[in-house]
Amino acid sequence: MAIALRFAAAPLRLRLVSPAPPAIGGAGDGGRGGGGGAARIGVLGRARCRRRRGGGGRLEVAAAAADDSARCRAKGVGAAAAAAETLGGIEVGGGDQLSVVMKFGGSSVSSAARMREVAGLILAFPEERPVVVLSAMGKTTNLLLLAGEKAVGCGVIRVSEIEEWNLIKDLHIKTVEELALPRSVIHTMLDELEQLLKGIAMMKELTLRTTDYLVSFGECMSTRIFAAYLNKIGVKARQQLDAFDIGFITTDDFGNADILEATYPAVAKRLHGDWIRDPAIPIVTGFLGKGWKSGAVTTLGRGGSDLTATTIGKALGLREIQVWKDVDGVLTCDPNIYPNATTVPYLTFEEAAELAYFGAQVLHPQSMRPAREGDIPVRVKNSYNPKAPGTLITKQRKMDKVVLTSIVLKSNVTMLDIVSTRMLGQFGFLAKVFSIFEDLGISVDCVATSEVSISVSLDPSKIWSRELIQQELDHVVEELEKIAVVHLLQQRAIISLIGNVRRSSLILEKAFQVLRKSGVNVQMISQGASKVNMSLIVHDSEAKQCIKALHQAFFEDDVLTEVEEEALHMS
Numbered sequence: 068m069a070i071a072l073r074f075a076a077a078p079l080r081l082r083l084v085s086p087a088p089p090a091i092g093g094a095g096d097g098g099r100g101g102g103g104g105a106a107r108i109g110v111l112g113r114a115r116c117r118r119r120r121g122g123g124g125r126l127e128v129a130a131a132a133a134d135d136s137a138r139c140r141a142k143g144v145g146a147a148a149a150a151a152e153t154l155g156g157i158e159v160g161g162g163d164q165l166s167v168v169m170k171f172g173g174s175s176v177s178s179a180a181r182m183r184e185v186a187g188l189i190l191a192f193p194e195e196r197p198v199v200v201l202s203a204m205g206k207t208t209n210l211l212l213l214a215g216e217k218a219v220g221c222g223v224i225r226v227s228e229i230e231e232w233n234l235i236k237d238l239h240i241k242t243v244e245e246l247a248l249p250r251s252v253i254h255t256m257l258d259e260l261e262q263l264l265k266g267i268a269m270m271k272e273l274t275l276r277t278t279d280y281l282v283s284f285g286e287c288m289s290t291r292i293f294a295a296y297l298n299k300i301g302v303k304a305r306q307q308l309d310a311f312d313i314g315f316i317t318t319d320d321f322g323n324a325d326i327l328e329a330t331y332p333a334v335a336k337r338l339h340g341d342w343i344r345d346p347a348i349p350i351v352t353g354f355l356g357k358g359w360k361s362g363a364v365t366t367l368g369r370g371g372s373d374l375t376a377t378t379i380g381k382a383l384g385l386r387e388i389q390v391w392k393d394v395d396g397v398l399t400c401d402p403n404i405y406p407n408a409t410t411v412p413y414l415t416f417e418e419a420a421e422l423a424y425f426g427a428q429v430l431h432p433q434s435m436r437p438a439r440e441g442d443i444p445v446r447v448k449n450s451y452n453p454k455a456p457g458t459l460i461t462k463q464r465k466m467d468k469v470v471l472t473s474i475v476l477k478s479n480v481t482m483l484d485i486v487s488t489r490m491l492g493q494f495g496f497l498a499k500v501f502s503i504f505e506d507l508g509i510s511v512d513c514v515a516t517s518e519v520s521i522s523v524s525l526d527p528s529k530i531w532s533r534e535l536i537q538q539e540l541d542h543v544v545e546e547l548e549k550i551a552v553v554h555l556l557q558q559r560a561i562i563s564l565i566g567n568v569r570r571s572s573l574i575l576e577k578a579f580q581v582l583r584k585s586g587v588n589v590q591m592i593s594q595g596a597s598k599v600n601m602s603l604i605v606h607d608s609e610a611k612q613c614i615k616a617l618h619q620a621f622f623e624d625d626v627l628t629e630v631e632e633e634a635l636h637m638s
């Protein structure tokens with residue numbers, strides 16, 4: 068193994084964080100270096116609007132299907148839907164301006180029953196004047212991607228047989244029928260989608276640009292259905308709004324576009340203007356934008372609806388941004404890896420951003436930036452358990468008692484060990500290495516360096532096509548080999564310990580104790596400039612076992628509590 072444990076060699080401390088995306092007409096051209104794809108470089112450690120609702124705001128809420136409510140109540144989640152059923156005649160909004168964003172993810176709007184529940188949640192806060200952001204229903208985005216891939220190879224005649232296309236069609240038609248809406252709400256969209264799949268089949272080609280257009284149908288359909296449902300039950304909802312039509316302007320990086328500065332005034336003007344003219348709840352598509360050069364539909368990267376929500380929050384200077392999920396907030400680790408995870412009640416924007424960037428699926432990696440810039444609190448809530456307090460993310464929080472906040476795992480990481488072929492003292496080596504990454508548009512997560520060698524971890528998971536990953540890796544190795552000896556190490560995992568880096572010795576001491584006992588050898592360690600994150604790289608095969616052991620030690624063991632208390636007394 069090339070590296071057992073590698074610390075920064077020089078005392079120099081740099082904090083370089085990727086800049087905000089360029090403004091339109093600014094220096095940047097919106098290329099891949101504009102944010103999402105740029106390297107993040109840490110310490111020599113981690114590269115890397117109010118109007119009172121008039122009489123028209125009175126609600127007459129139709130009764131939802133009794134069987135859905137019974138099922139939801141059995142899960143302890145029925146209060147909101149029940150409220151929707153019984154809230155006839157309440158007035159939405161006592162103030163003048165839009166006040167919150169409420170974003171509901173795919174799991175929150177996966178069926179007709181869930182859409183009723185979400186409508187109930189919105190109505191359960193009659194004093195709020197929300198902007199609603201929705202993702203595609205359930206797993207629709209994944210299904211669209213698979214349908215597109217299959218269309219490439221199946222021939223026009225067989226498009227109607229693509230299983231994923233039929234699942235998408237059936238889910239949306241069933242939802243419309245169960246909500247007693249006219250089929251016309253989505254018929255045009257479904258027809259267009261089928262035509263698009265046939266076009267892909269005919270061309271035998273699926274570009275990133277077409278892929279973005281294809282997946283956009285998910286959000287375009289969920290929002291049309293939901294807006295129609297709200298209107299049907301008597302809640303005045305603006306007919307659905309496509310983000311790409313209301314000012315979401317992005318770079319042209321299809322699949323992972325960055326939001327440009329021009330978006331904020333444009334979105335504020337449109338949403339505020341609409342509200343002033345006619346106060347009705349806006350239902351906006353998450354995840355989507357419009358490329359500023361191409362004018363084509365773009366997507367903001369997987370999970371991008373969170374970013375849509377925080378962008379609207381900042382644009383309108385709202386009181387709060389709520390992201391409603393299927394978990395009780397941000398948890399101490401991924402509950403799919405270790406089910407004993409518990410809710411983290413408070414986080415800073417910085418902690419949440421690190422957590423998301425290093426792989427916690429719960430938040431989109433870029434979503435904290437607008438919230439932080441606008442200083443707007445983000446609340447992560449559970450639409451299946453609305454009474455749970457969730458996680459509140461703010462600029463600052465009391466850190467004196469904080470040791471570790473959350474443990475995050477990023478799997479399928481590739482590492483590169485790069486040793487200079489020149490002599491010790493050769494300057495410009497790091498610059499050359501990073502210019503190669505920049506030229507190839509490769510994103511770097513963690514870095515550990517000495518004067519003549521550098522170890523980095525890359526994150527190929529952001530790229531959608533598997534073949535492209537291998538091609539890109541081969542290319543980067545080929546380029547680096549012109550100046551260095553390169554070892555490519557695949558199937559690694561980054562375990563990020565998000566916490567109070569002022570207690571780094573305590574955290575690392577405990578973490579290494581745990582890992583040693585588990586017989587795990589750490590291959591690289593890196594501590595970010597963010598002051599909230601320490602990253603350890605281990606082999607993928609050992610990672611889940613590490614997460615479990617670390618969680619037990621940090622969040623479940625009494626022994627640690629003693630160590631923590633001792634450290635806290637000393638400070």
Ligand SMILES: Nc1ncnc2c1ncn2[C@@H]1O[C@H](COP(=O)(O)OP(=O)(O)O)[C@@H](O)[C@H]1O
Pocket residue numbers: 171172173174175202370391392393394396397398399400401402403426427428429430473
């Ligand atoms: N640290 C974590 N805290 C909470 N959820 C996490 C964490 N890490 C991973 N997850 C996963 O993220 C999921 C929620 O995110 P996501 O699926 O994007 O929600 P939505 O689609 O509702 O916006 C949870 O169901 C959980 O499986």
Ligand SMILES: N[C@@H](CC(=O)OP(=O)(O)O)C(=O)O
Pocket residue numbers: 171172173174202203208209285353354368369370371372373
């Ligand atoms: N539908 C998109 C965008 C999104 O944000 O989804 P969700 O909120 O369900 O993670 C996706 O699956 O990536």
